[in-house]
Amino acid sequence: MSEIMVKDKDISVPGETLAVGMDILPGMGTYRDGEKIIANRLGLAMIEGRTIKLIPLSGRYIPKTGDTVICKVIDVGFNGWRLDTNSAYSAMLSMKDATSEFIARGANLTQYYDLGDYIVCKIVNVTSQKLIDVTMKGPGLRKLKGGRVIEVDSNKVPRIIGKQGSMVIMIKDATNCNISVGQNGLIWIDGEPMNELLAIQTIRKIEKESHLSGLTDKIKEFLDKNGKHK
Amino acid sequence: MTYKTRIDGRGFDETRPIEAKVGVIKRADGSAMFKIGNTWAYAAVYGPRNLHPKFLQDPQKGILRCNYNMMPFSSSGERVRPGGSRRSKEISLVTEKALLPVLDLEEYPNSVVDVFIELPQTEAGSRCAGICAASMALADAGLNMKDLVCAVSVGRVADKLLVDLDYSEESYADGPVADIPVAIMPNSGKITLLQMDGEVKKEELMKLLEMGKKVLMNIYEIQKKALKEKYHEVEV
Numbered sequence: 001m002s003e004i005m006v007k008d009k010d011i012s013v014p015g016e017t018l019a020v021g022m023d024i025l026p027g028m029g030t031y032r033d034g035e036k037i038i039a040n041r042l043g044l045a046m047i048e049g050r051t052i053k054l055i056p057l058s059g060r061y062i063p064k065t066g067d068t069v070i071c072k073v074i075d076v077g078f079n080g081w082r083l084d085t086n087s088a089y090s091a092m093l094s095m096k097d098a099t100s101e102f103i104a105r106g107a108n109l110t111q112y113y114d115l116g117d118y119i120v121c122k123i124v125n126v127t128s129q130k131l132i133d134v135t136m137k138g139p140g141l142r143k144l145k146g147g148r149v150i151e152v153d154s155n156k157v158p159r160i161i162g163k164q165g166s167m168v169i170m171i172k173d174a175t176n177c178n179i180s181v182g183q184n185g186l187i188w189i190d191g192e193p194m195n196e197l198l199a200i201q202t203i204r205k206i207e208k209e210s211h212l213s214g215l216t217d218k219i220k221e222f223l224d225k226n227g228k229h230k
Numbered sequence: 231m232t233y234k235t236r237i238d239g240r241g242f243d244e245t246r247p248i249e250a251k252v253g254v255i256k257r258a259d260g261s262a263m264f265k266i267g268n269t270w271a272y273a274a275v276y277g278p279r280n281l282h283p284k285f286l287q288d289p290q291k292g293i294l295r296c297n298y299n300m301m302p303f304s305s306s307g308e309r310v311r312p313g314g315s316r317r318s319k320e321i322s323l324v325t326e327k328a329l330l331p332v333l334d335l336e337e338y339p340n341s342v343v344d345v346f347i348e349l350p351q352t353e354a355g356s357r358c359a360g361i362c363a364a365s366m367a368l369a370d371a372g373l374n375m376k377d378l379v380c381a382v383s384v385g386r387v388a389d390k391l392l393v394d395l396d397y398s399e400e401s402y403a404d405g406p407v408a409d410i411p412v413a414i415m416p417n418s419g420k421i422t423l424l425q426m427d428g429e430v431k432k433e434e435l436m437k438l439l440e441m442g443k444k445v446l447m448n449i450y451e452i453q454k455k456a457l458k459e460k461y462h463e464v465e466v
Binding site (some may be wrong): 011013014015016017031038040041042043044056057058059060062087088089090128129130155211 | 259260277278279280289292332334337338339340341369370371372373374375376377378415416417453454457458461462
């Protein structure tokens with residue numbers, strides 16, 4: 001009875017009918033209208049058993065609980081810091097989540113994080129009104145000193161990190177740079193200037209060719225050809 | 231003189247040649263171009279992003295802000311004074327109303343989605359071209375949408391019913407003219423924009439809407455193709 005109208009990994013546009021039939025379930029990015037399952041956004045259709053979902057290909061970063069993000073301090077208040085998350089909403093870092101050190105009452109908070117500082121933090125809570133709480137307590141969460149921050153499409157971050165971090169480790173090894181990738185599409189790079197530039201070039205290349213198969217080999221080749229300014 | 235054939239030789243139910251492309255503006259979150267004959271529209275979408283002044287924020291859902299702008303020497307007549315006008319404000323408003331029914335901004339409370347529509351050259355039908363471009367750009371920006379929106383103008387010149395009027399037809403002097411821009415959501419067939427300048431009979435209007443619907447399905451296919459083309463290589 002039921003019929004799937006799209007192939008796996010087809011691109012679907014909003015309003016497109018993906019399937020007809022009650023025994024197929026609508027997944028992320030789709031909705032049901034009577035018998036039909038319809039695309040709710042632009043995306044890559046994925047058929048997983050009886051569910052159809054859409055993988056987003058574009059769009060701004062939407063904050064999610066558990067994401068590790070790179071943020072910029074935009075305001076310092078009485079109880080903590082306000083951070084720019086590279087999305088429509090700013091995050092709050094409260095004093096008790098910021099450090100395990102004792103902070104005296106009325107202390108000047110800028111000695112910990114000052115305006116304009118970049119920090120790696122983790123989102124602990126996002127409310128329905130998109131109020132965001134972040135913490136600095138966890139492995140790898142820290143203030144970033146030196147280096148530079150670049151912005152990429154947040155939908156491409158998984159490709160830049162690679163499976164178990166393989167891609168980013170490869171870039172780190174080839175360029176001798178320290179690299180931190182935030183899920184919100186901000187990437188921090190620190191190293192020798194020429195190496196930083198090479199790392200940026202490589203990341204831009206991954207961003208551009210993220211959809212191609214055999215990307216890891218291609219990037220390896222690119223790094224071998226251009227790399228090793230030591 | 232009666233109006234027998236169209237000035238540029240098209241059929242009465244034919245549009246001018248259409249060209250559409252997605253992703254034309256790199257710094258925008260979503261962008262698209264829609265050309266119909268000599269009317270060119272570019273749309274850029276930014277957001278969802280932080281909304282200021284704060285009193286405009288809606289804690290229930292994000293808001294949509296459209297901005298329609300004709301460039302100073304875009305039309306064949308006089309220079310359009312740059313900046314907003316009464317006309318551009320109206321068209322920005324109806325564009326917003328035409329696009330809102332497909333958009334679901336409940337996931338982005340207190341934020342704004344900005345749509346900028348720029349027209350480097352126009353020859354009638356600019357609000358329709360703007361709406362077509364904007365709906366593609368919104369889809370490109372990855373927003374939640376129930377459907378796309380397609381728009382075209384239909385109308386009457388003398389005693390003939392036709393689609394996609396160009397400037398010479400809109401300003402035809404030897405008989406009554408009606409210019410009716412229509413926008414629909416192609417999958418449900420619901421109308422999101424219907425304006426009229428001039429006079430038509432009720433029966434004529436019904437007939438025009440039928441003619442328009444047929445043409446709009448073609449436009450929908452063009453929009454769909456343009457959107458898929460941008461991401462085409464992903465399929466490999």
